Amino acid sequence: MERLHAGWVVPVVGPPLRDGVVAVDGGRVAWIGPLGEGPAGEDVDLGPGVLLPGFVNAHTHLELSHLAGVVGPAPFVPWVRALIAARSGDTADVVRSAARMAMAAAAASGTAAVGDVSNGLQHLADLARSRLRAVVFHELIGWDPARAEEALAWSQARRAELDPQPGVEVRPAAHAPYSCSPRLLALMAAAGGPAAIHLAESAAETRFLADGGGEFAAFLAERGLGHVAFAGGARSPVDHAEACGILHPGLVIAHGVQTEAADHALLARRGVHVALCPRSNLALGNGLPPLPGLLAAGVKVCLGTDSLASSPSLDLLSEAVELHRAFPAVDPAVLVRAATVGGAEALGLADHGRIGPGARAAFAYVAAERPPSEPLAHVLSGASATGLFYD
Numbered sequence: 001m002e003r004l005h006a007g008w009v010v011p012v013v014g015p016p017l018r019d020g021v022v023a024v025d026g027g028r029v030a031w032i033g034p035l036g037e038g039p040a041g042e043d044v045d046l047g048p049g050v051l052l053p054g055f056v057n058a059h060t061h062l063e064l065s066h067l068a069g070v071v072g073p074a075p076f077v078p079w080v081r082a083l084i085a086a087r088s089g090d091t092a093d094v095v096r097s098a099a100r101m102a103m104a105a106a107a108a109s110g111t112a113a114v115g116d117v118s119n120g121l122q123h124l125a126d127l128a129r130s131r132l133r134a135v136v137f138h139e140l141i142g143w144d145p146a147r148a149e150e151a152l153a154w155s156q157a158r159r160a161e162l163d164p165q166p167g168v169e170v171r172p173a174a175h176a177p178y179s180c181s182p183r184l185l186a187l188m189a190a191a192g193g194p195a196a197i198h199l200a201e202s203a204a205e206t207r208f209l210a211d212g213g214g215e216f217a218a219f220l221a222e223r224g225l226g227h228v229a230f231a232g233g234a235r236s237p238v239d240h241a242e243a244c245g246i247l248h249p250g251l252v253i254a255h256g257v258q259t260e261a262a263d264h265a266l267l268a269r270r271g272v273h274v275a276l277c278p279r280s281n282l283a284l285g286n287g288l289p290p291l292p293g294l295l296a297a298g299v300k301v302c303l304g305t306d307s308l309a310s311s312p313s314l315d316l317l318s319e320a321v322e323l324h325r326a327f328p329a330v331d332p333a334v335l336v337r338a339a340t341v342g343g344a345e346a347l348g349l350a351d352h353g354r355i356g357p358g359a360r361a362a363f364a365y366v367a368a369e370r371p372p373s374e375p376l377a378h379v380l381s382g383a384s385a386t387g388l389f390y391d
């Protein structure tokens, strides 16, 4: 038994504890409480800073880590084109070695679990050997509705042949409403999915779903898909997703930038989780998500970094700091919740995102020179976090 003492302990599911102690045993939290109480054990003084549960990055793409600095930042549709071109030269060795470095960097900056979007599924054994628990969203792309059944069957067969990896769960996912036909999305919904999709990310997407035109129409034509008839007709990307039947409580949508009050009400009613990735949104010129509106409607929010092809790092705390700067009126506790238990709920990882008996003994520690008077404000001050793993 080790007793971790910090200036503050933020359990997230309860009020911050000044001079808190977390007792860990066998890779799990055994007890949390004030200094001078609790079970006997070896005392470990972490310092006067703030101890939090390990962060949960609900939307990233570890398999794109080798593209850091290669394709972004750029406006959104040109960035998509550049990304596809860059990926055509991928080799498994390059993808996997960069992904392993990204996993290590994410864990070092306090991330304990990820929702990781993947087409290739080449790095699952690397994930199992990393510090990260992972829900891998196996991403399907298919704009031609005549091939929707075939695409779905292919992805199911691909997942069925995977070797099980400890700490890694693979779920079906869709890429986006401009790359997956309404028919494919409806088939995925009928099969209980998808578990993730990029939605309401760019103005180009909103335009395409509204009238079938704009940059994505040109992009699909370039890809040899100009023959697929699509007239749009959706009031918004969220409405389009609703019409396809994919909005359900097991869904994590990434972005949600192009949303308004009616979308927020619908997302809240359907119990959908929204992973906000503000640094990626800014890098691709998409603007910031309307956080106050999402919160006012009661939408479940969590945070993601997106990939290193659009984001400067996989440091999840930096996403919370970015939102804190942009929306200073939002309660810091809401942002810390989104970075931790919000992501754990989105991914269905009951033993992550909180410090309490039975939780995984994986933490983020934000150092301080002396115990801060406002621990959550200190966490969002721009100070960096360090991952601490006792499992």
Ligand SMILES: [Zn+2]
Binding pocket: 059, 060, 061, 117, 198, 254, 306, 307
């Ligand atoms: Zn993404």
